[in-house]
Structures are given as C-alpha cells and as structure tokens.
Amino acid sequence: MKVLLFCCKGFETMEFAPFVDVMGWARNDYDMPVEVVTAGFSKTVISTFGIPILVDKSFDEIDVSEYDALAIPGGFEEFGFYEEAYDKRFLNLIREFERSNKFIASICVGALPIGASGILKGRKATTYHLGDGRRQKQLAEFGVDVIPDQSVVIDKNIITSFCPETAPHVAIALLRMLMGEDKAQVVAKAMGF
Template sequence: MRKILVFLSNGVEILELAPFIDVFGWNSVIGGKKNLIEVETFSLRESINCTWTLQIKPQIIISNEEEIDIDQYEALVIPGGFGMGGFFVDGKNLKIQNIIKKFIEKKKIVIGICTGAILLGEAGVLKNKKATTYFLDNERYFKQLKNFEALPVKERIVRDENIFTTANPESALEMAFILLKILTDEKNMNLIRLNMGYN
C-alpha cells in the first residue's frame, strides 16, 4: 500500500494537519483500491500538544532517523505551527533534518505548510529553491527563508521540483487535493472534492 508520512511537532496547527488526514481518509472510502493511500503520523514525542489545546498521539515515535523507511512513502508533509507552542524546537533536531534530507535525496514529494517551510530551511534543503511561508507578521518568517538562501516568492503555493511550500493555514486544504491529484489522477481528485462538498 502507498503511504504519505506527516510530521507532528508540539505547537502544530490542526488546520494545517487535518486536510491531509481528511482528504486521504475520504479517498480511502471513495477512491477505490487502486487509489488507496494511507497517512501515517510520526514524531519525536509520544503526545503532541497542538497550538489550540488539542492533544494528538502520533502513530510512530522515533528515536533515530533509521526507524523511518523512506522507500515506504510517496511524500512527506510538514504542517506548520506556532513558536509559542514549541513548534520550531523539533525542527532543529538532527533526526528530523536527516529524514527531510533523505526524502529530498530520493526525489520524494516534500511539503511544508505555512511555517512548516521553516523546518525545511533548517534542514538545509531550500538553498537556491523557490519557496514561500507565512509572510504576514512583519515578514519575520519570510526573512528566514532568505537566511536559508532560499528564493522567497510571495505566493500562496510554490513548487520547486519536488518541494512544495505554502503561505498559510488556508492553503493546506488545496495542497492536500494537489497531492491527491499527483498520487492518483485528476478524475479521482475531483471525485473526492465533489463528495466532500468542494465543487
């Protein structure tokens, strides 16, 4: 079975995580066996405190990066979050950075939603790549992209080869549908959109 891997850090914003769980969940019911794609969550912690009080238990808790078999997954998704919730702490962890680098090396799809792009920058994979992130709030995150030697673009969704970055929580749902289209096809993606009420 094909899979996508979703990284969870303390401070994650649930609106940036939920679309991937929901879109691929609906796909598992409506998309048929040939389009079946499982979502697995992973973290360094047994329990994640989201920004807005919700707690999540990841499916996979890693102690080192070798515990993740990159070849099992089609894509890596990094939902963004708030620094006040501790979101950026895990992004500085070498285990997480090495997992990100391995996905890039194997030319897998890597997605940074909103401030999730900052974790890609921390891993060093945005150098000379077009990218976006949350660019309101005095552009402080956008300026970080420049520090990572990325090529900042003030757009909602930016693709540079196999790396996608997005600018805000609103874009997460559209990015989930884009990923579904890439991994299945446009007809199936439109079927899932229609059944979820997005037509």
C-alpha cells in the same frame, strides 16, 4: 501510496487535518490506495493550544523507504514548534526524503525546517506571509527564492504555502502528485473545492 504526516510539538491541528481528510476521502470514497501515517518525536504530541494528539509512530520507528511523501504542518513558536522543527534528526529526515526523490508538502512555517535542511537552496518556495514578513525573510536566509505573493508554491517535488487557509489546497496538490490530476480533481470536487 503512503504519506508520513510528521507532527512537531506545537503543530497546528488545522494544518494537520486536511492531509488526513483529503487522503481519507480518496481512500474511503474513491478506493485510491493512499494511506496517512502520523508520526512525532514521541507517541503523544502536544499541538498548538495544548491539544494532545496520539500519533501512529514515534521518530525511531520511521523507515523512509516505506513512504512516498512527507507532510509537515506548521505551528506556533509559543508552543515550542521550532524546538522540534529544527531538531537535527528532523532535518536529516527531510534530507532523506529529498535524496530518495519523494514528495514533501508543508503548510505555513512548515517550510522553515525544509529550508533549514538545505534542500530548498536556490529553489522557489513560500511560507507565512502576514505581519512583518519575518517568516518569509527567515526562509530567504536559507538561500531560498521566496515567492512572496503566491499562496501555494510547487518546485518540482516540494510544496510550500502561506498560512492555515492554504492547508486543503496543499493536501489536494499532494494528492495530485501521488494519484494524478484526474483522481485529485474528483476528490477536490467531492469535497467542495
């Protein structure tokens, strides 16, 4: 199993790390065949708060057929997240994962490009919920049935969530989709969840 962890400029490292850690524990400690491949529009992606992250693949090197899931951490507008999150190439990548019936997991505002791609129209999802609720309103504008008071929402193959606090729960939910309930529970318990 392979997860493509796509990092748009301005992504949050706290929303990136749980996918690496949860899948890493599964692979290294419990011999589960799950691998995370990081990607971005360039080989070095500058995350929120200016931390550079060297990714495994640039956008042009991605072959969707090699992956079982797409993971999307959210990010900060002030650090340019939406410049790449709403890029037509990224929205097409999301659509390609959906057309291939693959899993898609997002944290916080990582749900917004999924909404913008059109694949959440008429489906249940959530996104960042604090403040004035504008991120949930933005998600609703894409025709999404926003569940405003549920921290993690799963609609068939798509996982969305509220905020950074939900990140490990989303990663564990994705592991559950990939490896099954029993195996995911072993990893979650070992990690203290």
